[in-house]
Amino acid sequence: MLYLDNAATTPVRREVLEAMTPFLTRTFGNPSSHHTVGEASARALDDARARVAHILGVRAGDVVFTSGGTEADNLAVKGIAVAAHLARGARHLVTLPIEHEAVLQSADFLARVHGFEITLVPVDGGGRVSPSAIADALRDDTALVSVGYANNEVGTVQDVAAIAAVCRERGIPLHLDAVQAAGWLPLGGTGADALSIAGHKLGAPKGTGALAVRGRIPLEPLVHGGGQERGRRSGTENVAGAVALATALELAEAEREEDAAAVAALRDAFIARVLAAVPRARLTGDRVHRLPGTASFTFAGTSGEAVLLELERRGVVSSSGSACAAGADEPSHVLTAMGIDRETAQTAVRFTFPHGLRQDLDAVAAAVAASVAAVTG
Template identity: 85%
Template sequence: MLYLDNAATTPVRREVLEAMTPHLTRTFGNPSSHHTVGEASAAALDDARSRVARVLGVRTNDVVFTSGGTEADNLAVKGIAIAAASTRGARHVVTLPIEHEAILESVAYLHRVHGFDATLVPVDVHGRVDPAAIEAAIRDDTALVSIGYANNEVGTVQDVASIAAICRSRGVPLHVDAVQATGWLPLAGTGAAAIAVAGHKIGAPKGTGALAVAGRIPLEPLMHGGGQERGRRSGTQDVAGAVGLATALELAERERDEDVAAVAPLRDAFIGQVLDRVPRARLTGDPVHRLPATASFTFAGTSGEAVLLELERRGVVSSSGSACAAGADDPSHVLLAMGIDRETAQTSVRFTFPHGLRQSLDAVADAVAASVEAVTG
């Protein structure tokens, strides 16, 4: 079985598991406890925070450990926006219609519960936004701009540096969801005021993540209680998870250039074979500005779910888009926002390749051609 749904999740790396084990057994204390057992855990947590900060290019105290990317995005969007409303009366947010549900649903919550306005800036047919359109959407009362570094369904990469420069010039914080970008794109130096990452996309366990938010940015906590994480996220910290996240981030950053150099050509060859051999195939996402490990297609006249079943029967596991929307009958909101009609959008199939991929994907292209033929024959 060849697993090509790495944008959904990845197996835990051996190095990560080994780094975590002592903090699940010997160094098991509560990091808030004021005795030697707790202090040992607190020291491990502080070390993990420093390591995450180095990879993200932020100050150590900027890092807030979370239960994953969804919580990190929620904390950024709701926490920054609600604080901005309280401190300066700002009740407007800017985002894109192709974003992960963690962002879009948080924006919908702000509108429904707190009376915020929202501007969803259109993207082009490849899912990329013009930074000038972001600038045009910013108002005097804009509390936050929130975008994904790279789209989780089609892999399109946004011009984050330009958008960050615009936001800085307008005095508006930029939140970047970097969950899919981690390990493939540089995380330090984006210019974002807040950046979210998740561990299970890069070989750490599910339920691990972090939000780095600049100390100058007011942040309303979503969880209240013991005041952990400098009052920004209450709850006893998962020390082992934090250590695992730090280890996975360091490994992904250390191996990033080598992985990109190896995987991108394999992805391009695979895309070329599918487009050449499957007349119904259409590549989705930006053909140039895309993640090195993502290839997504529509196969007009088929059913994406039927193609997926045929692929799995041939030993290839892939997906039809975001795992968070798995089982939904509606077509992808990402593809609809890119101008793809509903019927075609329901034929989408996404292949996301692992870090460390070095072998040819010719056999996968064979399986795609055979699977599409099987469901249309």
């Protein structure tokens, strides 16, 4: 079985498991406890925080450990927006219609509960937004701009440096959802004021993540209680998870440039073979600005779910898009926002490749062609 759904989750790396195990067994103390057992855990937590901060290009105190990317996105969008509303009456948020549900549903919450106005800036047919369109959407009462560094369904990468410059000129915080970008793209020097990552996309366990938010940006906590994480996220910290995230992030960063180039070459060859072998195939997402490990297609006149079943029968596991929306009857909001009609959007299949991939994907392309042929008769 060949697993090509790595945007959904990845296996835990051996090095990560070894790094975190002591903090599930011997060094098990509560890092808030004022005794030697707790203090050992606190030191490990501080060390993990500094390691994550170094790669993200922020101060250690800017890192908030979370339960994953969804919580990190929620904390960024709601926490920064509500703090801006309390401080200066801001009640406007700018984001894109192709964002992950964690961002879009947080925006919907702000609209329903706090009376925010939400501006969804349109994207082009490849899923890219124009920085000038974001500039045009900004207002004096804009609390936050939230943009995905790289899209989780089609892999399109945004011009984050230009977007950050637009926001900086107007003095408006920028949040980047970098959950899919981590390990493939540089995370430091983006110009963002807040950035979300998730460990399970990098070879750390599920339930690990972080939000980096620069200290000058007010942040209203969503979880109250013991005041952990400098009052920004209460709850006893997951020390083993923090160590796992730091280890996975360091490994991915050390391998990133060589790995990204090698996987991108295999991805391009795979895309070419699928497009040549399947007349109905259409590549989705930006052809140039895309993640090295993502190739997504629509196959007009088929059912995406039927193609996936045929692929799995042939030993290839992939997906129709975001795992968070699996089983939904509605077509992908990402694809429809890119101008793809609803019927075609429901034929989508996404292949997301692992870090370290080095073998060619000829057999997978052949399986795709055979699977599409099988469901179209």
